Amino acid sequence: xxxxxxxxxxxxxxxxDFDPKHIFECGQCFRxxxxxxxxxxxxxxxxxxxxxxxxxxxxxxxxxLEEFNTIWYNYFDLGTNYTEIKNTLKNMDEYLDKACExxxxxxxxxxxxxxxxxxxxxxxxxxIPMIQKAIENLSRKYGKFIGEYEGKEYYAFPTPEELNKASxxxxxxxxxxxxxxxxxxxxESVIKNKENISAYTNLSxxxxxxxxxxxxxxxxxxxxxxxxxxxxxxxxxxVDVWVKRVMQEFYVEEDMSLPKIRKYAIDxxxxxxGFAQQYLFYYARxxxxxx
DNA sequence: AACCAGGGGTCGT
DNA sequence: ACGACCCCTGGT
Numbered sequence: 001x002x003x004x005x006x007x008x009x010x011x012x013x014x015x016x017d018f019d020p021k022h023i024f025e026c027g028q029c030f031r032x033x034x035x036x037x038x039x040x041x042x043x044x045x046x047x048x049x050x051x052x053x054x055x056x057x058x059x060x061x062x063x064x065l066e067e068f069n070t071i072w073y074n075y076f077d078l079g080t081n082y083t084e085i086k087n088t089l090k091n092m093d094e095y096l097d098k099a100c101e102x103x104x105x106x107x108x109x110x111x112x113x114x115x116x117x118x119x120x121x122x123x124x125x126x127x128i129p130m131i132q133k134a135i136e137n138l139s140r141k142y143g144k145f146i147g148e149y150e151g152k153e154y155y156a157f158p159t160p161e162e163l164n165k166a167s168x169x170x171x172x173x174x175x176x177x178x179x180x181x182x183x184x185x186x187x188e189s190v191i192k193n194k195e196n197i198s199a200y201t202n203l204s205x206x207x208x209x210x211x212x213x214x215x216x217x218x219x220x221x222x223x224x225x226x227x228x229x230x231x232x233x234x235x236x237x238x239v240d241v242w243v244k245r246v247m248q249e250f251y252v253e254e255d256m257s258l259p260k261i262r263k264y265a266i267d268x269x270x271x272x273x274g275f276a277q278q279y280l281f282y283y284a285r286x287x288x289x290x291x
Numbered sequence: 292a293a294c295c296a297g298g299g300g301t302c303g304t
Numbered sequence: 305a306c307g308a309c310c311c312c313t314g315g316t
Contacts, residue, residue, distance in 0.1 A: 124300040130312065177310035182301080219301045241299065 005065040012058040017082035019105020020051050026106050026282040028229045030132045045071050046156040048149045077107045095250040099283035113197040115157045116230030121182050121217040137174035160190045182217025205233040234274040237265040245290025246280045
């Protein structure tokens with residue numbers, strides 16, 4: 001991979017297994033939006049950045065080499081060899097083979113743990129456009145102003161201290177619905193116990209999920225998502241409705257419970273369970289499998 | 292036009 | 305084990 005800077009952009013040449021659509025639409029993130037030109041603009045790590053692809057070049061716009069080295073290299077998980085991961089998964093069975101081919105450019109972003117905690121609490125019993133709207137509202141109201149990009153204003157996701165200034169009613173006014181109380185209680189608990197959410201990456205997967213599910217509004221599925229997307233716990237397997245469908249379609253009996261599907265997948269896919277989940281989710285959702 | 296069913300995890304009973 | 309929770313979408 002060749003990396004160089006040009007006109008407020010960082011250009012990556014010959015990077016394998018990277019497709020913006022696959023990355024931003026595989027269910028792992030909520031703050032990336034497609035633009036008229038097919039590129040994606042998003043807020044992460046307190047910055048606004050735009051990502052586009054042209055043949056074998058990836059353009060990271062509105063950033064520079066220093067930020068690439070300190071932030072975006074890890075954020076886009078560029079140190080991980082996805083070709084190898086896909087090869088291992090594809091050899092397991094024909095369904096993973098198809099799913100990996102289909103979502104060939106997926107990468108699991110290394111996102112902020114605190115932001116994932118709140119975002120996936122909002123995601124429970126909720127749909128993606130609604131989740132995006134609520135997170136946007138919370139950021140605009142309580143997060144720091146980052147700046148304008150292409151005529152739009154962007155705000156960082158609020159820190160625990162910033163979000164703690166909001167009352168339950170004010171949180172609900174951001175269109176969180178009945179999850180307002182979960183967000184309030186979780187934020188208060190983080191502040192009160194001086195929780196360092198980013199340190200959860202140091203825990204074992206099991207310990208990490210056990211700690212996460214102590215927060216109000218975090219059950220098994222949401223806990224799995226936070227661990228996978230915010231804490232690099234790749235040996236877990238969030239089972240949402242789409243993953244349940246695709247698993248029942250290809251692997252297990254129709255009446256298998258969610259915890260059993262999860263265990264089945266973790267036993268089968270092992271350390272790569274989280275990656276398998278992403279390929280299967282994207283495949284199932286884009287193709288409407290099991291609907 | 293007005294209404295109702297559907298979607299989607301967690302909590303509390 | 306099961307209903308309630310919020311709110312937008314899509315169908316009738």
